[in-house]
Amino acid sequence: MxxxxxxxxxxxxxxxxxxxxxxxxxxxxxxxxxxxxxxxxxxxxxxxxxxxxxxxxxxxxxxxxxxxxxxxxxxxxxxxxxxxxxxxxxxxxxxxxxxxxxxxxxxxxxxxxxxxxxxxxxxxxxxxxxxxxxxxxxxxxxxxxxxxxxxxxxxxxxxxxxxxxxxxxxxxxxxxxxxxxxxxxxxxxxxxxxxxxxxxxxxxxxxxxxxxxxxxxxxxxVTPPTTLEVGKGGAHKYDSGHAIVLGGAPGQGGAARMAARGALRIGAGLVTLACPLRAVAENAVHVNAIMLRGMDGPHGLHEILEDHRVSALCLGPGLGLTQATAELVKVALQSGLPVVLDADALSRFQRQPQALFDMLHGDVVLTPHMGEFARLFPDLAERLEDDAESGPAFSKVDAVREAAARAGCVVLLKGADTVIADPAGACVVHSAHGARSAPWLATAGAGDVLAGFICGLMARHVPAFAAAELSAWLHVEAALSFGPGLIAEDLPEELPKVLRALNA
Structure with missing residues (x-):
């Protein structure tokens, strides 16, 4: 870097x-x-x-x-x-x-x-x-x-x-x-x-x-990694981690399926999509290598987490803005496992952000876009939106550093200038400008795949900050490799080509 x-x-x-x-x-x-x-x-x-x-x-x-x-x-x-x-x-x-x-x-x-x-x-x-x-x-x-x-x-x-x-x-x-x-x-x-x-x-x-x-x-x-170890960490799939991605109600499962696919492609040994029982049939026709499990709300998540081989969770994509989502987030965070919170898992707490912050820990990554960031950190978002009359002006780096310190976990604020910070003040910027500009990455579901990438790396025991940083780079690199016409489903499938090039 x-x-x-x-x-x-x-x-x-x-x-x-x-x-x-x-x-x-x-x-x-x-x-x-x-x-x-x-x-x-x-x-x-x-x-x-x-x-x-x-x-x-x-x-x-x-x-x-x-x-x-x-x-x-x-x-x-x-x-x-x-x-x-x-x-x-x-x-x-x-x-x-x-x-x-x-x-x-x-x-x-x-x-x-x-x-x-x-x-x-x-x-x-x-x-x-x-x-x-x-x-x-x-x-x-x-x-x-x-x-x-x-x-x-x-x-x-x-x-x-x-x-x-x-x-x-x-x-x-x-x-x-x-x-x-x-x-x-x-x-x-x-x-x-x-x-x-x-x-x-x-x-x-x-x-x-x-x-x-x-x-x-x-x-x-953020600069390209010189190499990336993509081989499995041992002889058994569980040696490379077990990621759980939580899915939503029927008709809302696409986002979680894309996150799960991202987690699997980035090297998690096993990925399970856990969804409401009434959504199992819908998801079953879409997934093969991804495991599928019906889950009866927070109680069902408790049962899943009794398996000590679970190593990371991803919540939010397509999960819905319900009280059940808030309860699922609470159960996931109380487990102490590495957790990625995205989309609805963030927006559900827009009325009481502090209730979420009080539950977070250092092995959590929040992955908001600017709208979701504004729901959790309205004062910081307002300062970014105010006219910059004099310098040094309040920056995205300032905002994300303050957000990470307030939340007590890693915060990744998405954009062409993606900024990642941890509670201690460490901060990296991934710039998708110039030769790394990939405007076609602004497509529905791309953020869900990014959350899956981060979860997959955390399942493999990559620390939260490093997982967010590497995922941001791989996310853009996969988009550049595919080129215009990209849709979110293409990102996980392009990742093997990117990984091969890194290790050529």
Whole structure:
């Protein structure tokens, strides 16, 4: 995995390196500017040879200093470079002011408000970066809106201006730079993978500027596992665990069947679909490798759990918003076994979320989508929905960390930016953007399969947090492997192909 830093964490790492004497601020600025130019020429090879036009907008902080370095380096390649500054040179931080003076020996520095020229070959946004704490007023960007409308190739330095680097949310009046390429430094920032930030950033490149420090409190980006042990854990099916998936009333069983199929495909040695007695006949015509058991409410679940070989449970998909669902959740949680709660098992407690939280334990994973999250954590959801007037704005990472601490278990909040946190504050983000974008995954039942994946891994004794993280990655990987036209039933059947590729 790779760290995802906040602006404050990045500043601390930079300052620690500078104060240690290992590097100066000017050296870091030179490396950053050089990294942007290198990334531009790699991303657009046709710009490597020849004379091109560039417009660089520099802001009032060190991001603007990076812009002056970029201007100087492009000019050295024979480019015609125009530089415009928001603010005045004398107000720049010392390192940025030094680089402004270096550029001034080569070319003019205009005012951003005065820009109104033709669309260049390249537009460089070096206005704000990670330092942005307020929205960009629409009138401030009006002079260069033609750059976007004219289709200029756009590169953002660190973070597209207008985007909060901690949350990915567009601040203020919703005005932000739409970059084709964003070049960040040392580590990616949370705003590159959360909310609107992932789309605003375009293609993301993280350039090494020679810093080695990390941050123990940072969230992590989910990256592909190097291998995944898919063989059974012993000679008997029960050595790989027994997962129980609870199904609902007749006509409501499809969701639980998909969850059960997911649990079986991901390697649980045995999966039993336990459903009301009146739903047995319906389910029997749909399942083969999945075991089937009629269950008479909470009392029936108690009987199932008398079998010490049961190793994990999944409740919620298609279970119904009844009092019986609440009682089944209570019985499952009192067992102390690993449990995945999804869908109706969450929404059933929307009137009294604390009643659910009081029953949860550390071997539980909650898997809400945003609507279900809002039912259990309405205050956190409201903060995410409020307009982000200033930065650092409340982020999805903030919300899920608070939710996990409140619930006392692992929380996985689904979305293109899936965020997973545990009660101690460990947090990972799975970003399904760019090359991992799978919009066809937004289909009915996909979340049920994800719950089944997590339950199957937990049945195999994978810890809750790790099971949620790995399942999120495999879920998207299976969708990418199948491609457009995917329906939820395809996900478990595509999983063997993904697992084979991991272990090739």
């Amino acid at each position: 790779s760290e995802l830093l906040t602006a404050a964490q990045m500043r601390e790492i930079e300052q620690a390196a500078i104060q240690s004497g290992k590097v100066s601020g000017l050296e870091l600025m030179e490396r950053a500017g050089g990294g942007v130019v290198e990334s531009i020429l790699t991303h657009w090879p046709d710009l490597s040879e020849g004379r091109f036009d560039a417009v660089i907008l520099c802001g009032p902080g060190n991001n603007g200093g990076d812009g002056f370095v970029i201007a100087r380096l492009l000019a050295a390649r024979g480019w015609a470079v125009s530089v415009y500054l928001l603010g005045d040179v004398d107000s720049l931080p010392p390192d940025a002011r030094t680089n402004a003076a270096r550029w001034a020996e080569l070319g003019a520095i205009g005012a951003v408000a005065d820009y109104g020229g033709a669309v260049p070959d390249l537009f460089v946004d070096a206005l704000f970066g990670t330092g942005l704490t307020r929205g960009i007023a629409p009138e401030a960007v009006a002079p260069f809106e033609a750059l976007f409308e004219g289709g200029a190739r756009t590169v953002a330095v660190d973070v597209p201006s207008g985007v909060c680097s901690d949350s990915g949310r567009v601040l203020g009046q919703g005005v932000a730079v739409q970059a084709d390429l964003t070049v960040s430094f040392h580590r990616a920032k949370l705003g590159h993978v959360l909310a609107e930030g992932a789309e605003q950033a375009g293609s993301l490149v993280v350039h090494d500027i020679g810093l080695t420090e990390g941050c123990a409190e940072a969230a992590q980006l």
